[in-house]
Amino acid sequence: MEKISGLNDWVLDKKVPNSRRFAAVKISLQYPDPALFIDLKPKERIKAIDKVFKENYQKLxxxxxxxxxxxxxxxxxxxxxxxxxKYNQLKKLNALGYVAGIRIQSIDDAVLNVKEAVVLDKYFCVKMTVVIEVEGVSSKKQDIEKRFVLIRAKSFDDAYEKLEKSQDDYVKPYLNPDGRFVRWRIESYDDCFETNIQSPADLNDPAGVEVYSKLSKRKNTAKTVWDGKF
Structure with a gap:
């Protein structure tokens, strides 16, 4: 069931039949191909996209x-x-063409498989520059985003390679409230930082988890000199 994520993180109680087991999920509906609306005016595109989502929601x-x-x-x-x-309905949900993804949030009569979640891969934070391009807008200044993405990989090179393979997903255009096509295009991969995260459970640390760090220097002044007092 290729659209379902998190399914293998759970160990089911075999004493309970799947027909009686329930699952809590977050479903994302498929965004329609923007090319279908390219001949429409901006405001008409917005209405057309809204209509597709409403129709697919009603079908679901x-x-x-x-x-x-x-x-x-x-x-x-x-x-x-x-x-x-019901758990045994996941397969039917997965087969729907207008469903883009299904994220498992919890499963009745099942426990989270911590050993499955802890993998040999490490967790890396990749810093990238993303350019925000808006259809027909040629202003002197262009909006950019400094994006930090946490990814599981075996090495720095593996982290970059995984993101490069999926970068086409980032650039898919969508319509803004004005009905103009917008795309967020990855322009460069600027840095990669290996975190100390060992498993998803580490993210529950009340002190937080460091996901990126970069040392630099600045001019020291009398105001910035620490006197050693707490």
Whole structure:
């Protein structure tokens, strides 16, 4: 079930049949191909995209798969659904073409497999520069983003390689509130930092987890000299 993430992190109680087991999931609906709306005017594109999401949401709900569900805002464009459904219905949900992804949040009568979550790979934070390009806008200054991405990999090179393979997903255009196409294009990979994170459980540390660090120098002044007092 290729669209489902987190499924292998759980160990099911074999005494409980899957027909009686429930799973809590977060579902993301497929964003329609923007090229389908390229001939429309900006405001018409917004309405057309909203209509597609509403129609796909209604199709999903009409299948009566959910014990309960709620939609993440905004409701005029329902992209994400938090739902509870029977475990044995996941396969049917996975097969729907208008469903982009399914994230397992919890499973009844199952425990999180900590050993499965702890992998040999390390956790790296990659710093990148992303250029924000807006259709038809040629202002003197262009918006950019300094993005930090946490990724699991075997080495620095492996981290860069994984991101390069998936960079086409970042550049897929979408429509802004003005109906113009926007894309966030990765311009460069600027740095890579190996973190001390060993497993996802480390992220629960109340003191936080360091994901990026870079040493530099600055001019020392009388105001910045520490006197050693606490």
């Amino acid at each position: 709900i009409s299948l009566n798969l959910f014990e309960s569900h709620e939609v993440e805002p905004p409701k005029k464009r329902p992209r994400f659904i938090i739902a509870k459904l």
